[in-house]
Amino acid sequence: xxxFQNIRIAIEALRANKLRSALTMxxxxxxxxxxxxxxxxxxxxxxxxxxxxxxxxxxxxxxxxGVLTLNTSRPPAAGSIGAxxxxxxxxxxxxxxxxxxxxxxxxxxxxANGTTITFKRTNILAAARAVTPDYLMVRNQTIGEGRWxxxxxxxxxxxxxxxxxxxxESLFGELSPIGERIKVxxxxxxxxxxxxxxxxxxxxxxxxxxxVPLTAGYRSLFGSRAAYRxxxxxxxxxxxxxxxxxxxxxxxxxxxxxRSEHRLKIDDEDDFxxxxxxxxxxxxxxxxxxxxxxxxxxxxxxxxxxxxxxMNISLVSVTERTKEIGLRKAVGAKRRTILIQFLVETVxxxxxxxxxxxxxxxxxxxxxxxxxxxxxxxxxNSVALAVGFSxxxxxxxxxxxxxxxxxLQPIEALxxx
Amino acid sequence: xxxxxxxxxxxxxxxxxxxxxxxxxxEVRALNGxxxxxxxSEMVSVIGQSGSGKSTLLxxxxxxxxxxxxxxxxDGREVATMRDxxxxxxxxxRIGFVFQKFNLLARSTALANVELPLTYAGVxxxxxxxxxxxxxxxxxxxxxxxxxxxxxxxxxQQRVAIARALxxxxxxxxxxxxxxxLDSRTGEEILELFHKLHEEQKITLIVVTHxxxxxAQCQRVIKLRDGVVVPDDDTRPLMxxxxxxxxxxxxHSDSH
Numbered sequence: 001x002x003x004f005q006n007i008r009i010a011i012e013a014l015r016a017n018k019l020r021s022a023l024t025m026x027x028x029x030x031x032x033x034x035x036x037x038x039x040x041x042x043x044x045x046x047x048x049x050x051x052x053x054x055x056x057x058x059x060x061x062x063x064x065x066g067v068l069t070l071n072t073s074r075p076p077a078a079g080s081i082g083a084x085x086x087x088x089x090x091x092x093x094x095x096x097x098x099x100x101x102x103x104x105x106x107x108x109x110x111x112a113n114g115t116t117i118t119f120k121r122t123n124i125l126a127a128a129r130a131v132t133p134d135y136l137m138v139r140n141q142t143i144g145e146g147r148w149x150x151x152x153x154x155x156x157x158x159x160x161x162x163x164x165x166x167x168x169e170s171l172f173g174e175l176s177p178i179g180e181r182i183k184v185x186x187x188x189x190x191x192x193x194x195x196x197x198x199x200x201x202x203x204x205x206x207x208x209x210x211x212v213p214l215t216a217g218y219r220s221l222f223g224s225r226a227a228y229r230x231x232x233x234x235x236x237x238x239x240x241x242x243x244x245x246x247x248x249x250x251x252x253x254x255x256x257x258x259r260s261e262h263r264l265k266i267d268d269e270d271d272f273x274x275x276x277x278x279x280x281x282x283x284x285x286x287x288x289x290x291x292x293x294x295x296x297x298x299x300x301x302x303x304x305x306x307x308x309x310x311m312n313i314s315l316v317s318v319t320e321r322t323k324e325i326g327l328r329k330a331v332g333a334k335r336r337t338i339l340i341q342f343l344v345e346t347v348x349x350x351x352x353x354x355x356x357x358x359x360x361x362x363x364x365x366x367x368x369x370x371x372x373x374x375x376x377x378x379x380x381n382s383v384a385l386a387v388g389f390s391x392x393x394x395x396x397x398x399x400x401x402x403x404x405x406x407x408l409q410p411i412e413a414l415x416x417x
Numbered sequence: 418x419x420x421x422x423x424x425x426x427x428x429x430x431x432x433x434x435x436x437x438x439x440x441x442x443x444e445v446r447a448l449n450g451x452x453x454x455x456x457x458s459e460m461v462s463v464i465g466q467s468g469s470g471k472s473t474l475l476x477x478x479x480x481x482x483x484x485x486x487x488x489x490x491x492d493g494r495e496v497a498t499m500r501d502x503x504x505x506x507x508x509x510x511r512i513g514f515v516f517q518k519f520n521l522l523a524r525s526t527a528l529a530n531v532e533l534p535l536t537y538a539g540v541x542x543x544x545x546x547x548x549x550x551x552x553x554x555x556x557x558x559x560x561x562x563x564x565x566x567x568x569x570x571x572x573x574q575q576r577v578a579i580a581r582a583l584x585x586x587x588x589x590x591x592x593x594x595x596x597x598x599l600d601s602r603t604g605e606e607i608l609e610l611f612h613k614l615h616e617e618q619k620i621t622l623i624v625v626t627h628x629x630x631x632x633a634q635c636q637r638v639i640k641l642r643d644g645v646v647v648p649d650d651d652t653r654p655l656m657x658x659x660x661x662x663x664x665x666x667x668x669h670s671d672s673h
Contacts, residue, residue: 005536005539008536008542012525012529016522016524016525016529017524323520324522326520327520327522328533328537329505329508330479330481330508330514330520331508331509331514331533331534331537331581332505332506332508332509332510332534332537332538332585333505333509333537334501334502334505334537335501335502335505336502337537409481409482409483410481410482410508411476411481411482412482414481414516414520
């Protein structure tokens, strides 16, 4: 018995039973397709969230006032100041800049959410962010047009403004805003630049924001709102560490500096919170982990349904196939030949169905990506999981009844009801 | 002119065959010590009432089942103790089995059904197609090669089954109620085919039947009752061999 004749017999049996073959394959296609597409969505969501977190800055350490505990907190909304907590100040930022080593930049920010921005007759609401020149680098943003805030703007408290991409578009449409005068909370400012779009909104929407020099903000916009004991409040301080390895050290040094600035005793709790990008990532990782488990559960159910489909088809055809096996044995098929035939049938269906399922899952992932909601990416793991499972189900429900039937004497198999 | 069968070599030697089925706690003895010889080129019928064990006997002679005890030699080789693979080879090479219910692969063509034993024998595709087509032509279905069983009449399906039994040139053909599912006219046509194969190809044939008219056309009748062979004097051939031979010859000359 030559090997290719085994394959020939199996292919002939599959072709002779097109409906049964198609239904079995359908079970595999549905199982594999749903697992691949669902896990690609979960994976895409995870990647997109992690990318946003990475996008908020480079080796970023974030300091917010008040105490956030990781268990209960949301990521801090920029500008929210814990009621009664000691605020962070401009002086805190300067102290960090002077005393913490291995940092490439310190960017304090004072935020006034919901500020009215006016150009001619157009009004929009945007976050007015008073920042320093370091902010651009620390927050990983780039200038699209014009220029960014410079130290000379800081020293003169110049009334200049850089627009986020969305803010620029809603105020000016296609026109270039550079050099135009707009009003920020009714105070006239001159537009000097427009930022590139960054997307996302992990710490407020950076595109729907306008950026002014910190000094100008204090002098012209916020006034007494920002004053605190002869200094100026900041909503948040961003610190960029020189490299990723220094992140934890920088966070510890920042804590030490701020504790001494705030004159905390050894037993006192911190009255501020230092978050590293790693911590953001771990929070987000926990959230996306739940998402992935959830999608995985749905995918698992799909696999189960697909598996039950395969099982049904196999069990329904057991009687017919048992007789077929009896007949094949009666005309001289050896037990091994029968098993090889069923193995080849199962492998053929699994491979074709598996590929079709992967293709289906990939199509769904591509369609979802095309909507722009998220970038669904098919991972080798999900493909291996889905194909492996379907293959096992097919193998078990295809081979197990066949091997039982092949063990019978031909006449018993022929009489099987 | 043929010699009478006693001068020929015994192709089948069965001694003390028993077959016991366990139905729950009770045992059913389908065969209870059957001994018989069948000679080369003989056409033998096995008759008996339903439950007499005739189908069980035929399954054992066809190597489709094994006896509980006893000895069964086919062409001098002991079958009762053969391994599974040897049995498969034996069924493939030496035995052709014709079932009452045809047992064709329902979704395969007549040609594919007849090719099946050749495929299991390892005959290359081109040769097996040719031989299967020739055998189908021999049983009168040369123009039905690509028909599936549900496109054929009962008689035609049984002819396909007979072609399948013949295609590997077996030593012996065993037929279990081959006309049981056919109307009487079609049944006679099938029997004529058996006679023709017997006459022209000198094929050894054992036909199980409950129909005395069919048994009457065979050279020898073995009668079973309650799992044992009823002694010879009770089952004297209904015709003498010479008479039978003359009868079959004249029948064939009539039909040609």
